[in-house]
Amino acid sequence: MEYFGSTGLLAGLIAFLSLFPLRPFSRFSGLLDEPDHRKTHNGAVPLIGGLSVFIGLFVAWLLLAPLGSGYGVFLLCSLLLVVMGAVDDARHLPAMFRLGAQVALGALLVFGSGVWLDQFGNLLGFGVIELGWLLGPVVTICAVIAATNMFNMIDGIDGLAGSMSLVALLGLLALLVSAEGFRLEITLALALVLAMVPYWLANLRVPPFRSRVFMGDAGSLFIGFSLVWLLTKSTQLDGAAFRPVTALWLVAVPLMDMVAIMLRRARKGQSMMRPDREHLHHIFLRAGFTDRQALVVIVVVAIVMAMIGLAGEWLAVPAWIMCGAFVLLFCGYMWALAHVWRLLVVFRSHRRHREEAPAEAVQKR
Numbered sequence: 388m389e390y391f392g393s394t395g396l397l398a399g400l401i402a403f404l405s406l407f408p409l410r411p412f413s414r415f416s417g418l419l420d421e422p423d424h425r426k427t428h429n430g431a432v433p434l435i436g437g438l439s440v441f442i443g444l445f446v447a448w449l450l451l452a453p454l455g456s457g458y459g460v461f462l463l464c465s466l467l468l469v470v471m472g473a474v475d476d477a478r479h480l481p482a483m484f485r486l487g488a489q490v491a492l493g494a495l496l497v498f499g500s501g502v503w504l505d506q507f508g509n510l511l512g513f514g515v516i517e518l519g520w521l522l523g524p525v526v527t528i529c530a531v532i533a534a535t536n537m538f539n540m541i542d543g544i545d546g547l548a549g550s551m552s553l554v555a556l557l558g559l560l561a562l563l564v565s566a567e568g569f570r571l572e573i574t575l576a577l578a579l580v581l582a583m584v585p586y587w588l589a590n591l592r593v594p595p596f597r598s599r600v601f602m603g604d605a606g607s608l609f610i611g612f613s614l615v616w617l618l619t620k621s622t623q624l625d626g627a628a629f630r631p632v633t634a635l636w637l638v639a640v641p642l643m644d645m646v647a648i649m650l651r652r653a654r655k656g657q658s659m660m661r662p663d664r665e666h667l668h669h670i671f672l673r674a675g676f677t678d679r680q681a682l683v684v685i686v687v688v689a690i691v692m693a694m695i696g697l698a699g700e701w702l703a704v705p706a707w708i709m710c711g712a713f714v715l716l717f718c719g720y721m722w723a724l725a726h727v728w729r730l731l732v733v734f735r736s737h738r739r740h741r742e743e744a745p746a747e748a749v750q751k752r
């Protein structure tokens with residue numbers, strides 16, 4: 388087992404223990420999420436979940452696992468990203484500054500480690516799409532920006548960002564263990580899963596945790612960053628563990644939510660960086676679902692998507708079919724957003740009015 392299991396177990400233990408000192412730390416450092424017009428939770432919630440995941444992984448890795456093969460650079464970039472995210476959680480940094488930092492850290496990761504996306508596989512059915520030494524690093528930096536922001540955007544109701552991360556990481560683990568080698572990637576994915584569990588339980592207030600914590604932007608940035616690193620390492624080396632297109636299915640829900648919201652913002656002529664309450668989870672809440680119902684439905688959809696990705700990989704379905712199916716599904720999702728959901732929201736609000744009308748009539752009398 389070498390460092391496989393021990394790094395993961397230590398990461399989980401440290402992540403769990405770190406939640407205790409991080410709680411009082413959140414109060415005097417300002418790492419608290421206060422409710423406002425866009426945020427509907429009650430009370431000030433500590434933004435320490437992501438910090439606990441990072442601390443667990445970072446300390447366990449430094450103690451037990453090797454820093455070669457680019458992992459030293461990955462840890463350094465993650466540390467800088469988490470510090471930036473935590474400062475933003477406590478003090479609010481300008482969006483352009485954060486985006487600039489994501490580009491800079493993506494570039495440091497790519498050029499410091501020499502690891503980048505150099506091919507997309509046979510996505511269109513005409514042969515492998517090579518990216519080369521110029522386009523490869525640029526596309527990888529775009530993937531870093533996309534992944535860090537999509538996990539931030541999906542972090543809007545209890546349990547959601549944690550569950551989306553777990554679905555992607557567990558799917559990735561299944562693909563990695565069924566391939567030859569990839570010991571470091573398996574160690575990292577397993578350590579992230581185990582370090583995520585204490586935060587996830589606390590976020591959902593599962594006993595013994597009674598007061599909840601949020602992941603914070605520090606955490607969502609770190610998860611997105613780690614996933615791009617793992618997905619790139621696993622799909623690009625000689626004898627890759629799986630094909631690049633399968634990566635899309637592992638992160639299908641957050642990716643589709645982000646691309647859909649960017650398209651809708653562009654269509655309305657709005658800034659892409661302006662936060663709103665139009666994400667997938669907000670739509671579920673507006674349609675009358677409770678937080679928990681929305682969580683369960685979205686998680687089930689994400690699991691089904693990840694399983695389609697795994698089945699496509701293991702049954703060797705051609706990459707262009709998997710890619711075409713993904714794009715078709717996305718088109719169906721956009722269509723449903725425009726038609727089905729609007730109808731559901733209208734139907735629900737009519738029903739609410741009908742239910743409230745007799746009560747108002749009685750009050751008037």
Ligand SMILES: CC(=O)N[C@H]1[C@@H](OP(=O)(O)OP(=O)(O)OC/C=C(/C)CC/C=C(/C)CC/C=C(\C)CC/C=C(\C)CC/C=C(/C)CC/C=C(/C)CC/C=C(/C)CC/C=C(/C)CC/C=C(\C)CC/C=C(\C)CCC=C(C)C)O[C@H](CO)[C@@H](O)[C@@H]1O
Pocket residue numbers: 482483485486504507510526529530532533534536539540541542543604615618619622631632634635638642643646647649659660661662663664665666713714717
């Ligand atoms: C602003 C906002 O929304 N806020 C939310 C949020 O609020 P919060 O308060 O937390 O946050 P703030 O508002 O304060 O902060 C926001 C922070 C900022 C800094 C603002 C940033 C804003 C943005 C809008 C970010 C902009 C993002 C981009 C410019 C990137 C876009 C890039 C792409 C879409 C291209 C992606 C490239 C890829 C390669 C994608 C693949 C991605 C992966 C992760 C997989 C990676 C690994 C691989 C091995 C895969 C590669 C393989 C392939 C086969 C991919 C092939 C790719 C291509 C052919 C390229 C084209 C493909 C695609 C685009 C993918 C296809 C996709 C579909 C068809 C769907 O949260 C609040 C709470 O919720 C909320 O209220 C608030 O609004």
Ligand SMILES: O=c1ccn([C@@H]2O[C@H](COP(=O)(O)O)[C@@H](O)[C@H]2O)c(=O)[nH]1
Pocket residue numbers: 420425426427428539542543544545546547590600601602604662
């Ligand atoms: O686990 C969670 C995470 C987030 N929320 C709610 O969403 C907002 C999102 O905050 P951002 O600052 O936009 O990232 C947060 O304030 C909570 O209201 C949640 O309920 N549970």
Ligand SMILES: [Mg+2]
Pocket residue numbers: 539540542603604607
């Ligand atoms: Mg956020």
